[in-house]
Amino acid sequence: MNITIVDYGVGNLYSIKRAVEVCCTHDVIIGAGYEDIKNADRLILPGVGAFTNGMYGLASRGLVESLKDYAISGRPMLGICLGMQMLSTVSYEFAVCEGLNIIPGTVTSIPSQGVNGKNLRIPYVGWSTLVHSNGDAFKESIIEPILPSQSVYFVHSFSVTPDRSSDVLATYQYGGLEIVAAIKKDNVTGLQFHPEKSGSVGLSVLKKFILE
Numbered sequence: 001m002n003i004t005i006v007d008y009g010v011g012n013l014y015s016i017k018r019a020v021e022v023c024c025t026h027d028v029i030i031g032a033g034y035e036d037i038k039n040a041d042r043l044i045l046p047g048v049g050a051f052t053n054g055m056y057g058l059a060s061r062g063l064v065e066s067l068k069d070y071a072i073s074g075r076p077m078l079g080i081c082l083g084m085q086m087l088s089t090v091s092y093e094f095a096v097c098e099g100l101n102i103i104p105g106t107v108t109s110i111p112s113q114g115v116n117g118k119n120l121r122i123p124y125v126g127w128s129t130l131v132h133s134n135g136d137a138f139k140e141s142i143i144e145p146i147l148p149s150q151s152v153y154f155v156h157s158f159s160v161t162p163d164r165s166s167d168v169l170a171t172y173q174y175g176g177l178e179i180v181a182a183i184k185k186d187n188v189t190g191l192q193f194h195p196e197k198s199g200s201v202g203l204s205v206l207k208k209f210i211l212e
Contacts, residue, residue, distance in 0.1 A: 114175020
C-alpha cells in the first residue's frame with residue numbers, strides 16, 4: 001500500500017508525512033503529478049493558507065481532474081484544513097473561487113461576533129471538542145475514535161457549509177456558533193482540524209484512515 005500526500009505548493013506536507021509514518025509501516029509519498037495520484041491507495045490533500053492560492057496550485061499542476069477522478073474511484077481520500085475546504089463547490093474568501101465540488105458546499109468566513117454579540121477572535125486558534133452531527137455516519141467514519149471528552153486542534157478563519165446536512169460528520173462550538181469540523185461523502189472525508197497537530201487523538205484518526 002502507498003499513501004500519497006498531494007504537493008501543490010501550499011501546505012504543511014512534512015508534518016503530515018511524519019505523523020502518517022508514525023501510524024504505519026507503509027510507503028508515504030509526497031506526490032505532485034498525475035501518476036502519483038492515480039497510483040495512490042490512500043490520498044491526503046493537505047493545505048494551509050488562502051483558497052484561491054490552493055486552487056491555483058492544483059490547476060497550475062494539472063491536478064484538478066486527477067483529484068476528481070480519484071474521488072470517484074472508491075479509494076479513501078482525506079482533505080485536511082484548506083484541503084477540506086477545497087473539496088467544496090465555491091469559496092467566498094477574498095474573491096469568488098470555484099473548488100473541486102467533490103463534496104458540494106460553500107466556504108465563507110467565520111462570523112466575527114458570537115451569538116451573544118461579543119467579538120470573536122479570528123482566525124480561531126485552539127482546541128475544541130466535537131459534536132457528532134450524524135450518529136450512524138460518525139460511527140463508520142475515521143473520526144469515530146475521538147471521544148466526546150477529547151479535543152482536537154483548529155486554525156482557521158473560514159468554514160465549510162455542505163449543501164447536504166447529511167454530509168456533516170461533526171461540528172464544534174465557538175462563541176455559541178456551530179462550525180463544521182468534519183464532513184464525509186462516500187469515500188471522501190474532510191477535516192477542518194489538524195490531526196497531525198492533535199497529539200494521540202489525531203494519530204488515532206490517521207490510523208483509522210490508513211486502515212479504512
